[in-house]
Amino acid sequence: MATTHTEITIKKSKLRKRVAPKYDKAAxxxxxxxxxxxxxxxxGPMIASFYLSFTHFNLLQDPKWAGLSNYKQILTADEYFTTSLRVTAIYVVSSVPFRLAFALFVALLLNRKIKGIGIYRAAYYIPSLMGGSIAISIMWRNIFGETGLVNKALHVFGIHGSAWLGDPHYAxxxxxxxxxxxxxxxxxxxxAxxxxxxxxxxxxxxxxxxxKLQQFFKITIPMLSPVIFFNLIMAVIEGFMQFTQAFVITNGGPINSTLLFALYLYQKAFTDFQMGYASALAWLLLILVGILTALLFITSKFWVHYESGEE
Incomplete structure (x- = not known):
């Protein structure tokens, strides 16, 4: 008698039950x-941080439940919170567009079929490997110091350079x-x-x-808009999380002109030992970055174009 479709299905199901667990265990x-x-x-740390944001915790004693007091103080009575938000916003606005524009300019230069182009691409990529390190931040501090390389170069042309890192207008x-x-x-x-x-x-x-200019604006930019959007999202998130440079180069000074949000959060947690307060700051930062990311996604439908026709 011929095997029915139902019997074949049952056999396959039994075979799948015998084989699948082996793959499940390996996976x-x-x-x-x-x-x-x-x-x-x-x-785990996120859950702990969320709980601690509702407590007073100084790392030495047990957390004490404080309800919404940390959030209330941050939003209504903490002037440094407002300052750090303003400084971070200026930092993001002043760095992200120029970073994207410069990266795109260099990518256009390196998108050529010339001999040894791989070497050039590797050489231009090196700064991103070292740029966030302590050593590079120290080097940057020395270069822009009052007697640093920048002021020495300006002195050759008879220009008296500023104390760049000591001036709140330039730091x-x-x-x-x-x-x-x-x-x-x-x-x-x-x-890519x-x-x-x-x-x-x-x-x-x-x-x-x-x-060439028409090709750039009519072909390159529209075709590259999804990549621009991705880089924009990543750069904005990274900008709000920036810490190392401000900590090493200026430590928030002068006059809190470089007090980035992440640096202020660090100071509250590990200088003032207000871990609960710092946890609340961290969650507010997460909410803020989430809102900005959502806004960018909403606006993307007006300028991000996909080859499939979807926007």
Whole structure:
């Protein structure tokens, strides 16, 4: 008698039950280190931080429940919170556009078929590997010091340079300039996006008489807009999390002109030992970055174009 469709389905189901557990166990074994890290280093600390944000905790005594008092104080009575938000906003606005523009410019230069182009690409990527380190921050502090390399170079032309890091009008922009210098990773992503644009688009537009500038604005920018959007999101998030440069170069000074939000959070946690208060600051930062990211996603439908036609 011929085997019915139902019998075949039942046999396949039984076979799947016998084979699947072996693969499930192997997959679980390989995922175990990642799961341990996710729970122990991400989810666990986040839950603890959320709880501590509602407490008074000085690292030496047990946390004491405080309800919403930390959040209330931050939003209504903490002038340094407002200052750090303003400084961070200026930092993001002054560094992110220039970083993206410079990274795109370098990516366009490196998107050429010339001999040894791989060496040039590696050389331009190196700053992103070292830019966030303590050593580079110390070097930057020395370069822009009152007797640093920048002022010595200006002195050759008879210009008396400012004490860049000691002047509240310039200190934050010096740190922003270091962020622009760390364009390597952004440049690599732009370069990958440029290499995905078909050459036929440029050839067809050239036949129609389009100039290089027209090709850039009519082909390159629209085709690259998803990559620009991705880099913009990552740069904004990174800007609000920036800490090392401000901590090493100026430590928030002069006159709190470089008091970035992450640096203020660190000071509250490990200088003033107000861990509960710092946890509340961290969650407010998360909410703020989430809102900004959502706004960028909302506005993306007006300027981000996908080849499939979806926006």
């Amino acid at each position: 679980a074994l390989f995922l175990l280190p990642w799961l341990i890290g996710l729970v122990g280093l991400t989810i 934050l922009y010096v740190i922003s300039l270091l962020s622009v210098w760390q364009f390597g990773s952004t440049m690599v992503i732009f370069l 996006g440029l290499q995905q644009i078909p050459e036929s688009y440029y050839d067809a537009s050239a036949i129609d008489g389009a100039s």
